[in-house]
Amino acid sequence: MKIHLNREQAAVEGEMNIEMLKKYIAYARAKCGPRLSEKSAAKLGHKYVMMRTSAREHEHDSNKRLSIPITVRQLESIVRISESLAKMRLEPFTTDADVEESLRLFQVSTLESAMSGSLAGVEGLTALEDQEEVRKVERQLKQ
Numbered sequence: 001m002k003i004h005l006n007r008e009q010a011a012v013e014g015e016m017n018i019e020m021l022k023k024y025i026a027y028a029r030a031k032c033g034p035r036l037s038e039k040s041a042a043k044l045g046h047k048y049v050m051m052r053t054s055a056r057e058h059e060h061d062s063n064k065r066l067s068i069p070i071t072v073r074q075l076e077s078i079v080r081i082s083e084s085l086a087k088m089r090l091e092p093f094t095t096d097a098d099v100e101e102s103l104r105l106f107q108v109s110t111l112e113s114a115m116s117g118s119l120a121g122v123e124g125l126t127a128l129e130d131q132e133e134v135r136k137v138e139r140q141l142k143q
Contacts, residue, residue, distance in 0.1 A: 027090075034086035036079055037093040044082070044099050048075050074110070078102045 016024065051070045081102035082094045
């Protein structure tokens with residue numbers, strides 16, 4: 001039954017067809033290069049310091065030495081996420097909302113996992129004692 005093949009789909013409000021989406025993405029790549037605004041940069045810097053302090057307190061409270069789960073490399077990725085969010089709207093600068101969303105994404109994807117221990121085995125987010133134990137086992141296996 002091919003009765004539905006030739007029928008045009010009614011566009012749902014807010015949806016783009018594939019061709020328009022491809023053109024939008026190409027335009028955004030070519031013409032839009034948003035940067036962190038001064039206000040967003042200050043907010044992100046403040047949050048970065050707070051997250052590092054929180055990670056240190058967690059280490060102290062749990063009596064387990066964990067690698068600090070937020071580094072400059074991760075800060076740079078948060079900046080890139082913020083800029084990507086602004087790029088989707090074709091904005092020249094990031095907003096506080098972009099920074100908040102990128103921090104939220106980082107929080108749920110990385111920090112909560114690291115604090116709960118579910119990132120065990122991931123380099124840089126594993127307890128130092130566990131990392132040493134893994135190295136010992138690897139050395140024994142190589143012999």
